[in-house]
Amino acid sequence: MVTMLAQLGRWGLNAVQRLGLAVLLLPAMAAGTVALLRRPMLLLRQIFSIGVLTFSIVAVAGVFVGMVLGLQGYYILAQFAAEEALGVMVAASLVRELGPVVTALLFAGRAGSALTAEIGLMKATEQLSGLEMMAVNPIYRVLTPRFWAGFLSMPLLAAVFSALGVMGGWFVGVVLLGVDDGSYWTQMVLKIDFSDDILNGVIKSVVFGFVCTWIALYQGYHAIPTSAGVGQATTRTVVLSSLVVLGLDFLLTALMFG
Amino acid sequence: MQSNRTIEVMVGTFILAGLVALFFLAIRVSNFSGELGSDSYPLTARFDNVGGLTERAKVTIAGVRVGRVESIRFDPATFEAVVTLRIDNRYNQIPDDTFAKIYTAGLLGEQYIGLDPGGSPFPLKPGEEVVYTQSALVLEDMISQFLFSKAEGGSSGF
DSSP states (O other), X not given: OHHHHHHHHHHHHHHHHHHHHXXXXXXXXXXXXXXXXXXXXXXXHHHXXXXXXXXXXXXXXXXXXXXXXXXXXXXXXXXXXXXXXXHHHHHHIIIXXXXXXXXXXXXXXXXXXXHHHHHHHHHHTTHHHHHHHTTOOHIIIIIHXXXXXXXXXXXXHHHHHHHHHHHHHHIIIIIITOOOHHHHHHHHHHXXXXXXXXXXXXXXXXXXXXXXXXXXXXXXXXXXSSHHHHHHHHHHHHHHHHHHHHHHHHHHHHHHHO | OOOHHHHHHHHHHHHHHHHHHHHHIIIIISTTTTOOTTSEEEEEXXXXXXXXXXXXXXXXXTTEEEEEEEEEEEETTTTEEEEEEEEETTOOXXXXXXXXXXXXXXXXXXXXXXXXXXXXXXXXXXXXXXXXXXXXXXXHHHHHHHHHHHHHHHHHHO
16 A cells, blocks of 8 residues: 555655656757857757658648548538538648647657657667767757757648648538539638637647647657657657647637637 | 758658648638728727627628628717718718618527618718618527517407
């Protein structure tokens, strides 16, 4: 009984300690931003490996999610003779929910895991200590550019996802199933509001970008410097990011559209 | 690793694609371009009951959208709803004896304001009030009226 209590207590203390370490990373990374501005190539390289390389999977997923939405939406809406509302349904679900969330999940799987593994291996092979030996702050040099790259890439990726999804829904609904082209677009324009729907979607993706990159960097930087530890950290990044994204999405939706 | 030049080009393409997607969402998907903005003028109208009218509902003349509902507030002095309309500047010749009615699009659709122009030669100026209004039809009132008249007719019939 006492051992169980002790285990619970140790687990709780560990969780708080990890949270503290993660929070401490934020001001440290923020402090490196000024130095980063003087070397934009560092940032560009990271936007390349985080944003550009994630682009293709996000684009393909966006088209297919849009097509599935178009197909399922059509079958249901056709029962009520309301196929004209297909555009609204596809666009609203993409822009408000699926765009930011699915992009964040893909981002965690594609870019987040890579970030954790890369930084964890840098730590395991003592490259981070090497940087410190050369009086280079590893947080400024390694973490800050990656953090900003993830933070900036996510909204762009989510926008691409939503836009391609709308096109995918259009392809299935209008081209294949014969929904009227005009009503697909005009109903959408009438019902989707720029600030309520699109800006809120962008805010969501900014929040997700922040959280996913932060988790990935923290897990890598504080990974146990062995091959097993890096593997564990990578797994934790994906699991934790996905759960946090889904939970935060519920919270943000309740705040924004409640 | 690729050369700096290649990375710059790829990142540039990526950022451009993201911005184009955002632009597409703003212009083609949302009502961003449909906002009337500064080239519009306000009119007010008082209704006994606005029913399910909401802000940003459309305002039409002869079924054509000419503006939108900007705000709906309650006037505690007269117990009426004061609706502010924003009409596109292209339609600044609306006569001052125009009738404003609240219609419902379809049986279960949203409510909007239809303006029936009168014959007056004087147009409404910005900020003026549309005097002649007709409230929203409240389905419950109509049904109860119908039931009561039916009940009265039934009792006299026996």
